[in-house]
Amino acid sequence: MPQLSLDARFALIIAALAIALLFLDLTPGPGVERGRHAQGEVIDVDNSDVRVNLIVKTGAQVLTVRLLDGPHAGQQMTITNMLTGKMELDEVYAAGALVLVEYDAVDGRPAHGVARGHYRLHLQLVLIGLFVGLLLLVAGVTGLKAALSFLFAAILMWKLFFPLLLLGYAPIPTGLAMVAVITAVVTFSVGGLNRRGLATFLGSMLGVVLTCALALWFAQAFHLHGAVRPFAETLLYSGHYELQLTEIFIASVFIACSGAVMDLAMDIAASMEEIQQGNPEIGPIAHIGSGLRVGRAVVGTMTTTLLLAYSSSHVFMFMLVMAKGLPAANIANAPFVSAEILNILVGSFGLVTVAPFTALVAGALYHLPARSRKP
Numbered sequence: 001m002p003q004l005s006l007d008a009r010f011a012l013i014i015a016a017l018a019i020a021l022l023f024l025d026l027t028p029g030p031g032v033e034r035g036r037h038a039q040g041e042v043i044d045v046d047n048s049d050v051r052v053n054l055i056v057k058t059g060a061q062v063l064t065v066r067l068l069d070g071p072h073a074g075q076q077m078t079i080t081n082m083l084t085g086k087m088e089l090d091e092v093y094a095a096g097a098l099v100l101v102e103y104d105a106v107d108g109r110p111a112h113g114v115a116r117g118h119y120r121l122h123l124q125l126v127l128i129g130l131f132v133g134l135l136l137l138v139a140g141v142t143g144l145k146a147a148l149s150f151l152f153a154a155i156l157m158w159k160l161f162f163p164l165l166l167l168g169y170a171p172i173p174t175g176l177a178m179v180a181v182i183t184a185v186v187t188f189s190v191g192g193l194n195r196r197g198l199a200t201f202l203g204s205m206l207g208v209v210l211t212c213a214l215a216l217w218f219a220q221a222f223h224l225h226g227a228v229r230p231f232a233e234t235l236l237y238s239g240h241y242e243l244q245l246t247e248i249f250i251a252s253v254f255i256a257c258s259g260a261v262m263d264l265a266m267d268i269a270a271s272m273e274e275i276q277q278g279n280p281e282i283g284p285i286a287h288i289g290s291g292l293r294v295g296r297a298v299v300g301t302m303t304t305t306l307l308l309a310y311s312s313s314h315v316f317m318f319m320l321v322m323a324k325g326l327p328a329a330n331i332a333n334a335p336f337v338s339a340e341i342l343n344i345l346v347g348s349f350g351l352v353t354v355a356p357f358t359a360l361v362a363g364a365l366y367h368l369p370a371r372s373r374k375p
Helices: 006-022 121-139 141-166 171-191 195-221 232-237 245-278 284-312 315-323 328-333 335-366
Strands: 036-053 056-067 076-084 098-106 109-118
Touching: 006 141, 006 171, 036 109, 056 098, 056 109, 076 098, 076 109, 121 141, 141 171, 171 195, 171 245, 195 245, 195 335, 232 245, 245 284, 245 335, 284 315, 284 335, 315 328, 315 335, 328 335
Parallel strands: none
Antiparallel strands: 036 056, 036 098, 056 076, 098 109
16 A cells, blocks of 8 residues: 655645544533524515615514425424614515524424525535635645645634634634644645745744734724624623623734735745755855745735725725715724724735745755755
8 A cells, every 4th residue: 555645644634633623612602502404495475564664674574484404304384584674684585585494393393493594505515616626627736735724724713713712712822823723734735844835834924923913012002992893792792791802803913814924925935945946056145035036026916915805895884984975084093994904004014024034934944954954
């Protein structure tokens, strides 16, 4: 039986860890019972109690739903869909719609049902499958490693990071630990267990730590708190009064830019490796200089990437304040806008500095004493 390579064994370990995380349950709140979930089809709708004011709908929509899967498949139940007037939260259903139903079983019958939105899970799985297929088509084995890293990062955040925050763990150290684990998995999976992967990891972490320090300092200087984020206040009202919202906000700043930081660090580390292979006799100073020149070429577009990603996610907010005719000074000084400015610029600091960090680290790694070097 052929022996697996070191990279293949590392990938298997990551896959095993991802599967193990799926069975982990750290969600706080012992005694909270989770209902059953099933796909349901809306077969009848009663809108007699729904009130319409322009485009806003409030009141109760009564649905008759037939469950399509699960232990109660084929059975019907009545669900009251309360419309609160918040269009970003409410969903209005029509006959024939497929919905995700959460319900309890009482005396062998489905009861106490709640519609949790139009059923999208199957389409999400299709989208994930298409994404993984595209990665395999374009990048082959490297694409498979990238897909594995992507899934591992998503599972780690959902099953470990968020529950740990709810359990009261310090957000900044916990966030740094999560970023370190995800960065290690991504860089060593894609870059390999070699000097390129190590240079990418170290350069990325130096950029993330700098971003964390700047976010901590500027959040205090800007007098910002974590409640500027959507749903933060709702989380407090749900009973989690002890949460450190400001530190969670700071952690979100460096976590948000860590992916772009890894991307840039990998570009620089791969370039440094190509330069060294193309010119094995190159000296450390010239090698680092070449890496810095590559970094200059890509830094400009990467910082704009953060600007476009963050600002476009709040397009309606910016349109609203402009529609009200507020002066630019009022807009820029508002807490939620200041939080986004901090997010963009502090994240860009990490991006700009990760290029020289990675070039310096790679230069040192590729010019270790000859007895320490491996081809």
